[in-house]
Amino acid sequence: MKRFFLSLSFFLSIFMLSGCWDRVEVNDIAIITATAIDLTEDNQIKVTAQVFIPRALSGGGGLGTGGGDLTLIRTGIGSNLADAVSKLQMVLPRTIFWGQCKVFIFGMGLAENGIREQFDFLVRHPEPRGRAFMFVSKADTEKVLQLLPPLERYSGEVLKELLDFKIGLPVTMKDLDLMLTSDAQNAVLPLIKVYPPNKGKTENESIPYISGSAIFSKDKMIGTIGEYETRGIMWIKNMLKYSTISFKAGNEEEEISVSPVQSDVKLKPRISKDKWKMTIKVQAEGDVVQNETKLNLMDPETIKRLEIDFGKNIKHRIEAAIDPLQKEFNIDIIDFATEFHHHYPKEWKKVKNRWNEIFPQIEVSVDVNANIRRPGYTSTPSGLPKDEVKK
Amino acid sequence: MDKGRISSIQMGMMMYLTILATAILTVPSITAKYAKKDLWLSPIWASIIGFFTVIIVIQLSKRFPRQSFFQICEHTIGTLATKLLGFLYFTFFLIASGQITRTYAEFIKVFFIKTPVSVIMITMLLLSAFTVIAGIEVIGRVAQLFFPIFVFSVFIIIFLLLPQLEPSNIFPILENGLLPSLKGAIIPQIWFGELFLIVFLLPSLSDSKGMKWGILTVLLILVTFIITNITVLFILNQNTEFYIYPFLSATQLVNLGDFIESIEPIIIAIWILGTFIKITVFYYVTILTTAQWLKLSDYKPIVWPIGILIVEVSFWAVPNLMVNNHIDITVFPFLFPIMQTFIPLFILGMAVIRKKSKSLEI
Known part of the structure; x- marks a missing residue:
């Protein structure tokens, strides 16, 4: 009898040990590569996400340049960031995954109004990385994410690479959090502009680049420096x-x-x-x-x-x-x-x-x-x- | 009751894991709330309770070798008082086990968003129950197995964090005098007081080096405590107190050449190893207390009922994480020292006054 129960429990555990009942595969998640947060005209929060398309990378035959875009842009508008993100999910057929998002861009409108309220979401949510870089964009945030950089795979990557060799002030989410609570309570973030496209190229074929910094008094942007x-x-x-x-x-x-x-x-x-x-x-x-x-x-x-x-x-x-x-x-x-x-x-x-x-x-x-x-x-x-x- | 024997080194490893598994994650934050930048000093003051408790317990066991805690109580304060005390300790360990199980579940829940808390707790307690039934010897060996993994992982994480450390964060030292760091010590002393649990392990020791390894364990815990607190301070600076799990948040920042990053699953894994030992030790002690208090001939029949009770208590006592941390700050700083340090001290005092001791004549 004892042997029977023992072998039964062994067999039953096979079903439990696979651990797959709530698995999340790569093709179930929408990997966000860059996020922009801005204020709309009627004071709503607009979140724009650059979503990586895995199919574009795997299919299409290697180095062919004519293939489809590597990323797509989706926006969500809501009363705050969490609300906007849930609206964003409504237009994405896969679960939003923040773990790979290395770039967060605040629009000028939001920066001047104060970023603290929305920044809280990024720190509190378990997925966004503390090592993600933070920016302020002078150009329209949606446009920045839509750019198709000729060298890098997507515009978020461009900004990250530029910071890697210290073109602008590298400020991570953790750094910004520390700056806002530091003794001086002020912050500084790198400022993004859009590089004018080469002759004969469409408006989108360009890169965002870092030009100077935005100065924050507490969490409100008060000016820029060159x-x-x-x-x-x-x-x-x-x-x-x-x-x-x-x-x-x-x-x-x-x-x-x-x-x-x-x-x-x-x-x-x-x-x-x-x-x-x-x-x-x-x-x-x-x-x-x-x-x-x-x-x-x-x-x-x-x-x-x-x-x-x-x-x-x-x-x-x-x-x-x-x-x-x-x-x-x-x-x-x-x-x-x-x-x-x-x-x-x-x-x-x-x-x-x-x-x-x-x-x-x-x-x-x-x-x-x-x-x-x-x-x-x-x-x-x-x-x-x-x-x-x-x- | 339990015929198993463990060595005093195994006892030390058990206690090291029992104390540090939970302490590394939540305690730096709570300490920082009071000690601010002096949080690395607080464990030093807190460890005094640890040394004190170990010495009391060892003295007790020297006077009454191979006697269980409640037998010692009967010799010193009489049967009726012991029965009362037994009830107190039974409820105390039940609540403590419940709260520890809940803390574990709350932490895992952050990552297993869809899994119900009860599933996380029951699976863990199921495993602990089997280990408890297997007896002290198995617990000791499991601890011996997990100890190197735990210590190695913690230090490899700290090593990987080295490039991010900002040593100037330590200044100004003692900005507001000693008081904040002393206040900060009130929380970690609960963890150091848990060394009282060795009173239940000492009768099972196969050698007589309990004193040496007890003190050494406190020292090792102290060193690890200081190192982790300093690491957290050097990375999160004044924000340490705002993070629920500062060491985990610090681990998320590990990045070595864009290659080694996102290693926080390691910390979750070692947390599970450590808490498994912690829950098992508390579970075992709860069972032992109950069995000794009620003078049962065998402790195995009560393992399952008490296990169910622990799950229940963890729900009854703690509605959410906020209350869990609130209890950690308001109730436990008083409850734990009384149960773990002052009652044993009182019993030792009674034994000295009444000149009671019992030599080997079981």
């Missing part, structure tokens, strides 16, 4: 590990370019006699890649002079980034609050609630130690007769 300032901010945040810098050497008309510039930036806060000061210490070094001038780069004296100009250029870049923040926007997106909090917890507590008033008054000094290590493959300017080379 590419030059954005790179300055990336210097301060120590995100720029490799870059190319061109600078005018002394009194020369022409420029010298150094690349790749490897840098390390440290923020050193100080409070003395009620004066809040921040020293930005920059350590940078690089190799010369282009020499427009007639200077001989093998001369140690010349290099010493060049290093000073090199440093001045970096200093200017950083100051140009801080200037609009302190004078125009009055908000801190460069972690000064965190630095002061770490080093001066007591003083910080007093000014915590009026940080936006203190921040513009901080005296910022930039201290650059720039080095040029190697001249590249040639010493004297190429294509220049020896007697024209300057000292």
